[in-house]
Amino acid sequence: MTGFTRGWRARAGVAVAVITALTAASAGPAAAVRERRPGAAIEAVMRKPGYEHARWGLLEVDEKGRTVRSKNAGEFFIPGSAAKLFSVSATWRTIGGDHRFTTPVLAVGHRNHTALDGHLVLVGQGDLSLGGRTGPGGTMEYTDIDHTYANDVPGATLTPQNPLAGIDELARQVRHSGITEVKGDVVVDSRLFTSSANLDPAPTPLIVNDNLIDLLTTPTSAGRPAKLDWRPRVAPYQVDSQVRTVAAGGTTDISVTASQDGTHITLTGTIAAGAKPVLRVSPVRNPDAFGRTALIEALGRAGVTVHAHATGPNPTGLLRQDRHGTERVAAYVSPPYAEYAKVILKVSHNLGANLGICLMAVHTGSRNCDDGFRPLAEFVRKAGVDPRQLQLLDGRGGNPVDRIVPTAFPRLLRYWERTPDADRFRKALPILGVDGSLAGSCTRAATCPAHGKVFAKPGTVAGFDAVNNRLAVGGETLAGYFEAGHGRRHTFFIGVNGASAPDIKGLLAIIDDLNHIAALLQQQAAAGGHGPRRGH
Template sequence: MWAGIGAVLVSVTATTGAAVPQKGPRQDLGPAIRAILDKPRYQHSQWGILEQDPQTGRTIHDLQGGKFFIPGSVAKLMSVSGAWDTLGGDHRFTTPVNALGSRSGSVLTGNLAMVAQGDLTMGGRTAPDGQVSYTPIDHTYANDVPGATLTPEDPLAGLDSIAQQVRSAGITQVRGDVVVDPRLFTAGPPLDPAPTPMIVNDNVIDLLTTPTAPGQAAQLSWRPQVAPYQVTSDVRTVPAGGTTDIQVSADPDGTRITLSGTIAADADPVLRISHVQDPNAFARTALIEALARAGVTVDARPVGPNPVDLLPASYPEGSRVAAYVSPPFEQYTRLILKVSHNLGANLAICLMAVSAGSHDCLDGFPVLRTFLERAGVDLTQVQLADGRGGDPVDRITPVAVNQILAHWLRTPEADTFRNALPILGVDGTLADNCTDCPAKGKVWAKTGTVAGFDHLNQQLAVGAETVAGYLDAGNGRLHTFFVGVNSTQAADFGDFLEVIDDVTNVAALLQQQAARHPHH
């Protein structure tokens, strides 16, 4: 199962306790929405719709608002909100490098230790203006979703910055080793993907195939290029209109990557990814190579395991020689919510654990629970076993989603949070939906997807397609909403896109109804 090209945002209530939606007849939804819900493909499905006016607490529409739904990435509204509240939107990650040993002139006899802090990008997505870059379909989805693209930034930029600082600190030779300190936290099941304290390029290698002339080998580019990773491609270019099908395989340690298949001569470049199996060893080698580019030599072999046994119990005062400082956490939340970044959403759980003094990521859940209670979310209506909305345990009611959305409207960061969500027809996972409809730019919402392949019927099984957030209700007012369908199917990916369109079109129709009846 892959989960979540986006998570659903839930509708907001003005109360601090559990909202009890009024029972509104389904007919109130109007004929256009009813026509979508009554399509034959949904005869075995469950729809949930809840729209509320947070200023008055009034429920505008309620279809099974108090029932549990598979949320998909709408669950990210809960985890990301908890981390945002815990760390603060202005929190910056500082990843230091410490020089351990003795210095004589420009020679360090000893080791450099880079202390991982759970920084999601290490500078690889930071644009010149300090914003974190993203594209509508993130590179982390490249093997599952057609159309994924790369941001223009160099994924090694953060390590290059650190290396230049080490050189500026007067060190040109390290007679010793370089080690990554990964002791911040440990993640394992049920968090998948499992976050790591040290993350470079989302712990993946990007593999971009560009067609050439029919019959010729396709062109390959890949990044970041770090030893001992090697990539070979057997992908051939076939005539225009032919089949584009590119597969990726790697040896057990992930360092020998092979691409095979075909790409049509008229196809756009196709992105694939391969996962880094040992993020600490990868970052260690990448830093040693960055130091070399900056004019700092290291005696130790650049390739090999990360020598954690060299780490001290603590770091001496004054040993820091470099540090990478991230953009503010609010920028990271934009990335996680706009593209539905699964690693980042699970990382939010780990960061909450660290804030409580624990190294065990699962200790982030009590922190999240305390926040949700304070935010007025009825915890009997939320079940979570991860941060991204991909665990079989995850269930949320539309009521609970509305409650977390309502919470944000009562905070000074209400506008910042709303604009961190995908905007209908404009950006993130909603960039390609409703691009020319009247609701374009007037719906801010998290999307959610849970889907897998039904081998019995040779089709896609869609466990959930959801969207939730805020509607522009006219006259400067916002409504909160949840729209979702559980348990349907699609013949192929193109057919699946119609399910997404149905869900987002219901949201668009709700917005138009609200704007036509601002005092509804």
């Protein structure tokens, strides 16, 4: 976990929401939950070391909307990525769960047999994956610890799909349209929306591989250079690996640096012989130029010659020219948005959650991403939630102003239960002990009866405390559903603000404490439970 610790120290004193994926890395189960008095067991968790100055929130609501347990449920809490329940829900209900993104390539100019006397325009449409995660049958693939967290969370892995799949498909379609030569240029049209400074990471209309370069280091033998594989390979990006393999059991510590424009990437450090491959990522700083080059290179592979230089800035001036003779010669059609929502919720995909804000703005006819908060507020009201119970300035739950009152979560979750997409939404959430960012806790039903019965979104906001040389956990939350037996489902929120942890392992323990409480609640309800009551 060295690389993750280093990442925290690099952000000394800054609160960040980057580790909801950490639960998937936790080795500790959510503990055997056979206590006869769950209320006492919950209080015991809340009194553990590290929570001396913390404030806990707890709310459980049964299938009839009755409060079963409540603690500080009317106060604001830092939500972390549990806020994605609201941003993803609003996007889903605003643009539609079955909405598909169609990304076209337009031919502008005149054809002379198989030659285009003009240029090609790739029009970004806000497709989060552009084929890079699309699996058989149109599903969106993910791993429990996503590559977007690779520089901060140990154990991040890649999906097997080609990140350039959509770009390659567009190039093949251009060739199939009869074009073998482009005498003009290729330009990316990214005028769909303009992102906001409040949205970090910033969404872009054209996204290839989450706007990241994947860097996978594999050990060789001690004393030898490590093996490097990287993707997607697009000019002018170059990678230099100076990582060496050290003896088995030695230190694995790999750092990534990049030039100002991001095109020259260097890896340094060590990896232990026999260790698992280590994934790191480096950002694509100019997604439009990157996408343009990727398409020109893909066109070459498909048998289409482009006379313009493959690398260089995106020639946006061409977009101001008259589009007389425009013809759509290719289009990539995405899986439905509900598949994207599944990935965003399962792995806590920050870019995808922020992208939803921009997509809602576009749905209203605006190109300003900040206008996406208006349909979010409209959806919140429709879901029966008082919008004053939310304070949000992004879609991922990482802005310092983000706050949510616990009572808002069960209302949102119960709203979904009244829709035709109820099962689809619930199963898009991480499942305790099974997948996504809850995969690492409660892994065996034999020791944790709640295994596979809790569907919830975790959230983490934490930063390095330089005064005490420890982690300050501003917020750790968990909100969702659990099976209460006999076909019943309860909704719940668990949260703690103001906790602390000595290190990353301590932070994992806090995450697991919330999972343990959720498991206690589930077992109590499934065992017959007690009537609605306040407190514990």
